[in-house]
Amino acid sequence: MLELVDVSVQLGRRRVLHDVSLTARAGEFLAICGANGAGKSTLLKAALGELPATGSVRLNGLAVAQTRPATLAHLRAVLPQDSEVAFGFTLGEIIAMGREAGDFATRPDVDDLTLAAVGLQGREADDIRNLSGGERQRGHLARALAQVWEPVSPQGPRWLMLDEPVASLDLGHQLQVMRLARSYADAGGGVVAIMHDLNLSAMFADRMAFLVSGKLEAIGSPGDVMQQALLEEAYGCRIALNHAPSTGPWLLPQACQ
Amino acid sequence: MVTLSTPMARRLPGPTLTLALAALLLVASVLSLTTGAAGLGAGDLLTALWGEGLSLRDQVVFFDIRLPRLALGMAVGASLAVSGVLLQGLFRNPLADPGIVGVSAGAGLGAVLAIVLGGLLPGALIALVGPALVPLAAGLGGWLTTLILYRVATTSQRTDVALMLLAGIALAALTGAATGVLTYLADDRQLRDLTFWGMGSLAGATWVKLATALPLMVLTLLVAPRLAHGLNALALGEAQAAHMGVDVQVLKRVTILAAAAATGAAVAVSGGIGFIGLVVPHLLRQAQGPDHRPLIPHAALLGAALLVLADLIARSIVAPAELPIGILTALIGAPVFLWMLLQRSGRGR
Numbered sequence: 001m002l003e004l005v006d007v008s009v010q011l012g013r014r015r016v017l018h019d020v021s022l023t024a025r026a027g028e029f030l031a032i033c034g035a036n037g038a039g040k041s042t043l044l045k046a047a048l049g050e051l052p053a054t055g056s057v058r059l060n061g062l063a064v065a066q067t068r069p070a071t072l073a074h075l076r077a078v079l080p081q082d083s084e085v086a087f088g089f090t091l092g093e094i095i096a097m098g099r100e101a102g103d104f105a106t107r108p109d110v111d112d113l114t115l116a117a118v119g120l121q122g123r124e125a126d127d128i129r130n131l132s133g134g135e136r137q138r139g140h141l142a143r144a145l146a147q148v149w150e151p152v153s154p155q156g157p158r159w160l161m162l163d164e165p166v167a168s169l170d171l172g173h174q175l176q177v178m179r180l181a182r183s184y185a186d187a188g189g190g191v192v193a194i195m196h197d198l199n200l201s202a203m204f205a206d207r208m209a210f211l212v213s214g215k216l217e218a219i220g221s222p223g224d225v226m227q228q229a230l231l232e233e234a235y236g237c238r239i240a241l242n243h244a245p246s247t248g249p250w251l252l253p254q255a256c257q
Numbered sequence: 258m259v260t261l262s263t264p265m266a267r268r269l270p271g272p273t274l275t276l277a278l279a280a281l282l283l284v285a286s287v288l289s290l291t292t293g294a295a296g297l298g299a300g301d302l303l304t305a306l307w308g309e310g311l312s313l314r315d316q317v318v319f320f321d322i323r324l325p326r327l328a329l330g331m332a333v334g335a336s337l338a339v340s341g342v343l344l345q346g347l348f349r350n351p352l353a354d355p356g357i358v359g360v361s362a363g364a365g366l367g368a369v370l371a372i373v374l375g376g377l378l379p380g381a382l383i384a385l386v387g388p389a390l391v392p393l394a395a396g397l398g399g400w401l402t403t404l405i406l407y408r409v410a411t412t413s414q415r416t417d418v419a420l421m422l423l424a425g426i427a428l429a430a431l432t433g434a435a436t437g438v439l440t441y442l443a444d445d446r447q448l449r450d451l452t453f454w455g456m457g458s459l460a461g462a463t464w465v466k467l468a469t470a471l472p473l474m475v476l477t478l479l480v481a482p483r484l485a486h487g488l489n490a491l492a493l494g495e496a497q498a499a500h501m502g503v504d505v506q507v508l509k510r511v512t513i514l515a516a517a518a519a520t521g522a523a524v525a526v527s528g529g530i531g532f533i534g535l536v537v538p539h540l541l542r543q544a545q546g547p548d549h550r551p552l553i554p555h556a557a558l559l560g561a562a563l564l565v566l567a568d569l570i571a572r573s574i575v576a577p578a579e580l581p582i583g584i585l586t587a588l589i590g591a592p593v594f595l596w597m598l599l600q601r602s603g604r605g606r
Contacts, residue, residue: 069500076500078496085493087349087542088547089489089546089547093546097490101502
């Protein structure tokens with residue numbers, strides 16, 4: 001369980017996160033949504049212990065701020081929004097780094113499994129700097145996945161923490177990555193992902209958390225959070241909200257105000 | 258139909274490279290031991306190894322002139338190359354060479370301070386550190402410059418290359434000015450020491466000189482391999498390294514200390530020999546890839562071999578005179594540096 005209680009973050013004079021309390025459960029895919037500057041990345045960084053924050057953050061019962069990085073690395077892996085890699089590491093070397101940072105140093109077979117999971121099989125010898133933006137993003141996802149390859153450890157569930165995992169992906173690969181996150185949660189792991197795409201979030205996530213100006217404005221099932229008034233207010237545009245019988249709510253943006 | 262493919266990274270198998278580098282070092286060592294003004298060759302070396310039949314003069318040439326010089330060359334070359342790897346890993350940038358970014362200049366200032374003002378220290382302290390005062394002061398100078406450089410050029414996600422190189426220029430200018438003031442203040446005996454030291458050469462190597470610097474060098478060479486795993490992760494940025502289980506603050510502190518200690522010790526006994534820390538890691542990354550685990554020991558081997566070879570050329574090319582070895586390493590290293598800059602601009606960053 002990932003548990004945030006009254007988490008606030010102050011950057012300089014500005015308070016960018018106000019008393020956010022939320023719980024993400026193992027076996028669940030939680031999407032964090034909101035407009036630009038609403039505090040999504042700040043919330044994720046606070047949950048990771050990357051930023052000085054007040055309040056408490058616990059992962060599987062461990063206080064994140066007081067836990068050694070090596071212990072946390074066995075429990076959770078992080079996909080940052082963009083990662084620039086120094087020197088000419090190959091994709092295979094980077095995935096192996098992730099795998100060895102987790103519990104899977106003796107499982108070289110995991111490398112190929114993660115490559116296949118993100119659709120980059122056979123590309124392990126490529127210099128990561130020569131990949132396209134979307135390929136690089138999937139490559140880093142493969143590294144994160146290798147670090148927490150088995151969703152459940154003897155010490156409890158493992159976690160994938162993703163900052164905009166589908167931001168630079170085409171339609172097909174967006175679905176591939178979302179299915180991957182979904183099946184990780186279905187297998188007992190926890191997934192927390194910052195998402196811009198509300199439709200994809202509603203299709204794949206169990207719950208959505210919606211931030212407005214650093215405050216947690218709504219949290220719940222996609223049906224609860226995808227409310228016309230809330231979204232029109234947050235994004236400053238008109239929205240046509242629909243419901244698909246198989247996948248739940250979806251929307252189309254209309255004219256901006 | 259045209260098939261496009263991204264260039265694959267080529268990798269030489271590790272054991273092959275290790276053996277080749279060890280062989281290169283062995284050849285360089287034998288050549289270094291059997292070349293020189295005294296006219297003693299390989300046959301004499303074999304005789305010397307069997308421990309008989311050598312005149313006292315020849316024994317002195319081998320054991321008190323050539324052997325300490327060889328050992329000093331190996332230690333300095335290995336230290337500079339490993340310092341280069343450590344600094345580059347820390348700055349996540351292959352252009353961070355101790356000479357280029359001002360760390361050697363800072364170490365130089367430390368050494369000059371110790372030579373000129375060392376006499377003002379309390380006698381007890383001098384007795385405690387003894388002849389290691391100059392290497393220690395140089396290490397301290399290198400450490401301070403590295404700290405300043407890191408503060409100026411690096412944020413948690415990336416190193417600004419332009420800032421790093423500019424800060425290096427500023428630090429070198431500053432330490433150069435301070436060194437100038439100290440030179441002005443120095444008395445005759447100190448001036449002689451400074452001149453000897455500043456020539457940047459392995460000439461005048463003695464076992465005593467080696468012994469003053471060796472502890473710091475050996476310490477770095479022992480610590481550096483333990484940093485390899487963390488430096489690999491650091492290539493993905495500080496935040497990611499932390500999420501991959503690395504204690505980034507400890508890693509940074511130890512890396513800065515180790516690089517400064519080795520650079521300081523090398524500068525203290527050999528003056529400013531540049532570009533070894535740039536060229537050696539660059540060549541090795543081409544051959545084996547950037548993984549720091551093999552890179553660090555390989556850099557020690559290749560750095561030692563290259564510096565011994567450079568010293569060999571420096572003292573035979575204009576024999577019986579001697580070319581300062583720093584000139585030779587700059588002749589080879591500076592074009593490589595320019596080439597690396599060109600490559601980067603071709604990459605568009």
